[in-house]
Amino acid sequence: MADPILEVQDIHCGYDGVPVIHGISLEVTPGELVAIVGANGAGKTTTMKTIAGLMHPFSGSIHFEGRDISRMKAHETIRLGVSYVPEGRRLFSKLTIQENLELGAFTKNDRREIGQSLEQVFELFPKLYDRRTQVAETMSGGEQQMVAIARGLMSSPRLLLLDELSLGLMPSLVEKVMEAVISINRTGVTVLLVEQMVQEALEIADRGYVIQTGKIVQQGTARELLDSPEVRKAYMGM
Amino acid sequence: MATFLQVAFDGLLNGLLYALVAAGLSLIWGVMDVINFAHGEFLMIAMYFSYWLGFIWKIDPIISSVAGGAFVFIVGALTYRLVIRRTIGKSAMSALLATFGLSMLIKNICLNRFSPNFRLLQDTLLGGKTFNLAGIIIPVPQLVIGLVALALLFVVYRLVKKTRLGWAIQATAMDKEAAELMGINTERIYLLVFGLGGACVGIAGGLLPSYLAVHPEVGALFSLIAFVCVAMGGFGSIPGALLASLLIGLVEAFAGFYIAPVFKYVAVFGLYLVVVMVRPRGLFGW
Numbered sequence A: 001m002a003d004p005i006l007e008v009q010d011i012h013c014g015y016d017g018v019p020v021i022h023g024i025s026l027e028v029t030p031g032e033l034v035a036i037v038g039a040n041g042a043g044k045t046t047t048m049k050t051i052a053g054l055m056h057p058f059s060g061s062i063h064f065e066g067r068d069i070s071r072m073k074a075h076e077t078i079r080l081g082v083s084y085v086p087e088g089r090r091l092f093s094k095l096t097i098q099e100n101l102e103l104g105a106f107t108k109n110d111r112r113e114i115g116q117s118l119e120q121v122f123e124l125f126p127k128l129y130d131r132r133t134q135v136a137e138t139m140s141g142g143e144q145q146m147v148a149i150a151r152g153l154m155s156s157p158r159l160l161l162l163d164e165l166s167l168g169l170m171p172s173l174v175e176k177v178m179e180a181v182i183s184i185n186r187t188g189v190t191v192l193l194v195e196q197m198v199q200e201a202l203e204i205a206d207r208g209y210v211i212q213t214g215k216i217v218q219q220g221t222a223r224e225l226l227d228s229p230e231v232r233k234a235y236m237g238m
Numbered sequence B: 001m002a003t004f005l006q007v008a009f010d011g012l013l014n015g016l017l018y019a020l021v022a023a024g025l026s027l028i029w030g031v032m033d034v035i036n037f038a039h040g041e042f043l044m045i046a047m048y049f050s051y052w053l054g055f056i057w058k059i060d061p062i063i064s065s066v067a068g069g070a071f072v073f074i075v076g077a078l079t080y081r082l083v084i085r086r087t088i089g090k091s092a093m094s095a096l097l098a099t100f101g102l103s104m105l106i107k108n109i110c111l112n113r114f115s116p117n118f119r120l121l122q123d124t125l126l127g128g129k130t131f132n133l134a135g136i137i138i139p140v141p142q143l144v145i146g147l148v149a150l151a152l153l154f155v156v157y158r159l160v161k162k163t164r165l166g167w168a169i170q171a172t173a174m175d176k177e178a179a180e181l182m183g184i185n186t187e188r189i190y191l192l193v194f195g196l197g198g199a200c201v202g203i204a205g206g207l208l209p210s211y212l213a214v215h216p217e218v219g220a221l222f223s224l225i226a227f228v229c230v231a232m233g234g235f236g237s238i239p240g241a242l243l244a245s246l247l248i249g250l251v252e253a254f255a256g257f258y259i260a261p262v263f264k265y266v267a268v269f270g271l272y273l274v275v276v277m278v279r280p281r282g283l284f285g286w
C-alpha cells in the first residue's frame, strides 16, 4: 500500500480539558474516499476539527503527507493542502457567492490560478455561475451546500474533509451532492467524509470507520460495513 | 440666511471630523465586537504627537498627520497585542473595562507629563486662514480636515467592500472559525483592524492642533461623541456612522448658535436618545 496521505494516531481531544475523543486512529491513502460514520454526538465533527487544526489533540499525533500537523492552526494546514468544509456550511452570509469562492482561494495569490479554480468549480456546479452575484444567505440549503463544497475546493486541496453534507437536504439532493463528491474524488482529490446518513456515505466510499462515543468500534471496506449486521442494525434500522 | 448657511457649513465640517473618529471605532466594533473606550485618547495621543513635533521642530501638522497616522496605527496594534487579545472570547465587559482602564492610564500619563494646560500650535501653514465663498466664511484647517476625512472614509469603505483583504476582514467578522479555514490568519486581521482604527484617529489628531487646543481631557468628549455616532449610525456601518456624524455636527452647531452654546450637547444627546428609542439598532443597523 502507498504511504498514507493522512495518518491519525491515537488522538485524545475535547473541549475545555474534558475529553470527548478517546484514542482514535485512522489512515487515508492517496486517492481514497473514506467515510467516518456514527450517531449524533459520537465525536465525528470533533475529529475533523482536530485534523483541520481548529483544535489540537491533548495527546496523539496527526501526520499529513508525512508531516506532523497536530499543532498547526487551520490557516496553516490549508496552505499544506488540507481543506475542511465544516458542518452547517458556514458560508459568509452577507457576501456574494463569488466573494465566498474567492475567499476559498485566499491562500492563492496568482489571479490566473484563482480564475482556473473558479472555472473548475463552475464546471462542477454550473448553477453557481449564474448565481455568482447573489448574496449567500439568500440561497436555498442545497445551493448553499454546493457553494460550501466549491469554496472548499478553491484552494486546490489534496485532502478534502467533508462534514455532514447531507444536513438539512432532501433525499434527492443528498444523492446529487454524493455524486458531486464522487466526481471530485475522481479528479484525484482524496476525500475524508463524515456522515450520519450511514448508508448513503458507505455506498460511495471505499472504506469506512464507525465511531461511537469517541472511539472507533468498527472499520473495514465500505462493502464489509454495509453487510455487517451490527452496522445494519444500529445505523440503518434493519 | 447667510448666517444659517454659515452655521450649517460649520456643523457639517465638524461632523466630518466626528465621522473620521467614529469610522475607526465602528470598524473595530464591526469586526471584533469590542468598544474601544480609549479611542478618544488615541486621538489625543496624535494631537500631542503633532503638537510637540510642531513646537520643538517646527514640523507642520500637515506632515505630522501622516506620521501621527503611522504612530497611532502602532499604538492600536500594540493595544490589541497587549490588552485586547487577552479579552477575546471572554465577556464583552472585559474588553470594555480593559480599554476604559487604558484610557485612564493614557489620560493620566499626559496629565502628569504635560500638565492640564491647553496647548495650541502657532504659525502653522493652515492655522487661522479663511476664505470667503458666496458670503460664507470657510476656515481652511477645518475644511482640510473635512476633505481628508471624506477621502479616508472612502478609502476605508472601498478597502472593506471591494478588496480581497476587505473580504477577509468581513469574513473574520462574520465567522472567525470559517475564516481560519480559508487560510485567513484572523489574529493578524484583528491586529490590522485595530491598527487601522487607530490610524484614522491618528491622521485626524495630527491635523487638529492647528485649530483645536490639546489638553489631557480632549479625548474624552471625542470618545463620547464617536460612540454616539457609531450607535446612532448602526454598529459596524461606516455609511451609518458618516450620516450620524453629519447629523450630530449639524445639531450641535444649530443648537449652539440658535439656543445657547451650553445647550449644544443637550441637543446632541437628546437626538441620540430619540434615534435609539425609535430605531434601537441605529439608522443603518441590521
Ligand SMILES: Nc1ncnc2c1ncn2[C@@H]1O[C@H](COP(=O)(O)OP(=O)(O)OP(=O)(O)O)[C@@H](O)[C@H]1O
Pocket (backbone or CB within 6 Å): A015, A020, A038, A039, A040, A041, A042, A043, A044, A045, A046, A047, A087, A164, A196
Ligand atoms: N463546542 C463544544 N463545547 C463543548 N462540548 C462540545 C462542543 N462541541 C461538541 N461537544 C461535545 O462533544 C461531543 C462530540 O460532538 P461532535 O460534534 O464531535 O459530534 P458529532 O459526531 O459530530 O455529532 P453530530 O452528528 O450531531 O454532528 C458531544 O458530546 C458534544 O456535546
Ligand SMILES: [Mg+2]
Pocket (backbone or CB within 6 Å): A044, A045, A046, A087, A164
Ligand atoms: Mg458533527
